Amino acid sequence: MAKNMEQLYAQRLKRYTTAMRNGKPDMVPVRPFVAEFTASYAGYTCQEVTHDYEKAFIAARKCAADFDWDAVVSNMVYVWTGLTEAIGTKYYAAPGINIPPDTGFQYREPPEDQAFMKPEEYDEFIKDPTGFLFNIWLPRVSRYVTATGKPSSYHNNLSFLKGGMAMLQYFNSFGRQNELLRTECGTVSAISGIFKAPLDIIADKLRGYLGLVNDLLERPKKVMAACEALMPHLEWMALSAASKEVPIGYWMHRGCVPFVNMEHFNNFYWPTVKPIIESIWSKGYQVLFYAEGNWDAHLKSFAELPDASIVYHCDRGDIFRIHKEIGHKFCISGGVPNTLLSMGTPQEVRDCCRKIIEGVAQDGGYIMDASAIIQNDAKVENMKAMTDATREYGIY
Amino acid sequence: MVNRSESAKKPGVCFPWEEKLKEFSEIKGDKELVKKIWEDVDSLAYVYIWHCLLSF
Numbered sequence: 001m002a003k004n005m006e007q008l009y010a011q012r013l014k015r016y017t018t019a020m021r022n023g024k025p026d027m028v029p030v031r032p033f034v035a036e037f038t039a040s041y042a043g044y045t046c047q048e049v050t051h052d053y054e055k056a057f058i059a060a061r062k063c064a065a066d067f068d069w070d071a072v073v074s075n076m077v078y079v080w081t082g083l084t085e086a087i088g089t090k091y092y093a094a095p096g097i098n099i100p101p102d103t104g105f106q107y108r109e110p111p112e113d114q115a116f117m118k119p120e121e122y123d124e125f126i127k128d129p130t131g132f133l134f135n136i137w138l139p140r141v142s143r144y145v146t147a148t149g150k151p152s153s154y155h156n157n158l159s160f161l162k163g164g165m166a167m168l169q170y171f172n173s174f175g176r177q178n179e180l181l182r183t184e185c186g187t188v189s190a191i192s193g194i195f196k197a198p199l200d201i202i203a204d205k206l207r208g209y210l211g212l213v214n215d216l217l218e219r220p221k222k223v224m225a226a227c228e229a230l231m232p233h234l235e236w237m238a239l240s241a242a243s244k245e246v247p248i249g250y251w252m253h254r255g256c257v258p259f260v261n262m263e264h265f266n267n268f269y270w271p272t273v274k275p276i277i278e279s280i281w282s283k284g285y286q287v288l289f290y291a292e293g294n295w296d297a298h299l300k301s302f303a304e305l306p307d308a309s310i311v312y313h314c315d316r317g318d319i320f321r322i323h324k325e326i327g328h329k330f331c332i333s334g335g336v337p338n339t340l341l342s343m344g345t346p347q348e349v350r351d352c353c354r355k356i357i358e359g360v361a362q363d364g365g366y367i368m369d370a371s372a373i374i375q376n377d378a379k380v381e382n383m384k385a386m387t388d389a390t391r392e393y394g395i396y
Numbered sequence: 397m398v399n400r401s402e403s404a405k406k407p408g409v410c411f412p413w414e415e416k417l418k419e420f421s422e423i424k425g426d427k428e429l430v431k432k433i434w435e436d437v438d439s440l441a442y443v444y445i446w447h448c449l450l451s452f
Contacts, residue, residue: 205411236407
């Protein structure tokens, strides 16, 4: 039993990191990725925690202190509208502005004919991705930034000044938040750094999903070259804020079957992700595969990675199949359906947690969490049931 | 702002030191110090645009 907060933190950090290395800690760690749930629990609206990140921090710490959680994301409501409104970002629907105050922020992909990169612009992007982002992409995604060659404006100048300073202020505030999580709650900040796959970036922010899948058929060499051009930048960014204690978050979107076919996964997605993960691991960093949706068709590919190089998070996949196929190599997390947390009973949640622990966690290498990011539809009593059941059935 | 006709830049770089260096007729003191500080601040701009793409 920990005597003080620092001991509690050390105990939880050891529990969390042991499980992530696929080892057997003293008990199954609880690491829920709670986003807008924190707002409803702390008495805030989604608008309040999205617009005022100090409230988001307070809400995250309140949950961490009140529930017996080993690790949480410092602020899973990661989009701060102070920053996105300074830049004039077009693609977000912000709670309280474009959508009701109690709806979580939304990403709005533009129609295919208004994609942020045109099909004939691949070569320009491949030649200089960073220049393309500043000169072509940013003026298209921002209401304020003017295109190169066009007259500058007050809005344009303010966008860079306010955007830069706001981003610096926001990122710097995470140091204090992580320290308060440690000293007030004894809770570990669960991840550090960000990674996304080249193919997902092209779909999410450049060509749109429909544009990408057309390009995979009509100009596959350009798509591959663009993925390869992105690779060194995405690795550099992943490592720029990484920690050797906790993994880099890898947010997996639409690179799996059936969003793309198996041939596209094997020839485009995986060859432009695997070398990055291997390189990151060789430098001493782990990556958390946050496999949103169902990536079960690709487990054999993931098994090619070095033992313990990743933590694999299960959303809609079959967690028992995942454990059977890759559990001997990697720690697994998640698997408790979000629908159960929002519409089930506490007993149903307890039964689900017990089944997962008995089927997946017997040899260690498992972290309790919901399937997907937990929003404000989850019931407090069900979150408590998930935590309590893990503490009851998850002792080694 | 960097002209888009310039050649590809390495990760962490928006405006390469080699280009910046052309602005100076000479550097009378510690050239490496000037280079390091230029590159440190330049990487902040890099982090800004890539986080716009990746995180926001």
